[in-house]
Amino acid sequence: MDWRRYAEQMAVLARDLLAQDSVQATLDAVAQSAVKLIEGCDAAGILAVSKGRTVTLSVCGDMVEESDRLQGELGEGPCFDAAHRVDGERLFRIADMTLPQPSWPLYSRAARDLGIGSMTGVLLYTDQQDFGALNLYSRSPGAFGADIESAGWLLASHAAVALAGARTVEQLEHALETRHSIGEAMGILMERHRLSQEEAFAVLRRLSQQHNVKLRDVAGHVRAGSRAGSPQD
Template sequence: MYDPDHETLVKALRQAAEQLTENRSIRDLETTVSKLVHAAVTTIPGASGGGISRTELGTVRSSHATDERIYELDQLQSDLGQGPCITAADDPPETGVVTATDLAGDDAARWPEFAPRCVRAGHRSLMSVQLSLHGERRSALNIYSHDPGVFDTSAQLTAGLFGLQAAVLLHGADHAAHLGHALESRDTIGQAKGILMERFTVDDDEAFQMLVSSSQETNIRLVDVARWLTEEAAARRAENQRRAPHDRR
């Protein structure tokens, strides 16, 4: 049985946690997730590669793969709609870990289309750890091995610990993305209100109500109305600047 090097494991997990608290941008978080996947592959004996599969509204995409072949195998599970990562993301056991001990043996029957193609690609076993439990977005950490029977209980526990860190990081990335969109929308609406206040000599509240009324009457989202208005104002300024030299002649 694999007995994990606890010092190496704790060090890798601590480093990931420190990076999580230090990072401030979505790019940093995504980079940290990639490093975490590589750390999991390095720490778990027999692992030959890894990646993350993310499911949203029925579509699965591969990300943070350690190499192109792993990316293709993760994506293959998405295209076929079957494989350990699909099972882990959508219908996992209580442990959250799905293990394919030998895709050329008994496990081939569980995923009849994926298993032989994964074996032909040089990977006999695969372990997938569910990373998210709620909402429309589901994800799994996938660890591949060239050899069969390498992912025992201890290896699954180690993968589960890395999975917890990856889940927190991905949640942070999603939260940062939503926050960024919210701030962008707020800025766009603020710019649109400023345009209306100047153009129609109204106050802040009146400008906002003009945007709301336009949104309701056109059945267009408020932020899209605001974006159209700011783009229209920018186009008008550009046109005025273009004409200015001719008007001075």
């Protein structure tokens, strides 16, 4: 592998990932970059496991969704294990999926039917917590050589940093939207019922507690009622 060229590609990828405007866009960019940058990679996907259930977060290329579905359905498979961090393994590499795989007998037979020749998976994490696995597929046996360990880790590390940043941005944007919604609802109550700022907020909080509804949802109802011209209690 030309590591100098790969390092340059990683630098470009880092800028591209940070330019994405949502977590989903970041995930999709990671999967697409894997197919573009990893030699021999025909398809890539990001799989997470939540409460024992597999969740396909992003797909680039065919065979990925069906592979994820089968692993979740059968409860076995290399991607399923990687997302679970089975035995502490953070990377797996299967040189030839056309051969029987004793660890995943049911899945390996299904994988051959899907046309999967070889696979590699790298654990993804953010803020020192497991997130899932970046899984690479090739139709050809032996597609991923020894270099894939370093190449995969570099890609996964860039992805993890970008995902952590994307999550932070989305959380911040959500917090700002919530604050704006509550402020607008308070303004409506203040104008309509001649309340002070503290009194308007107290009304929203009381409604939230009484109805066991989040404060932002109460604010949303107040704003919707105002636009519809209906009275608010």
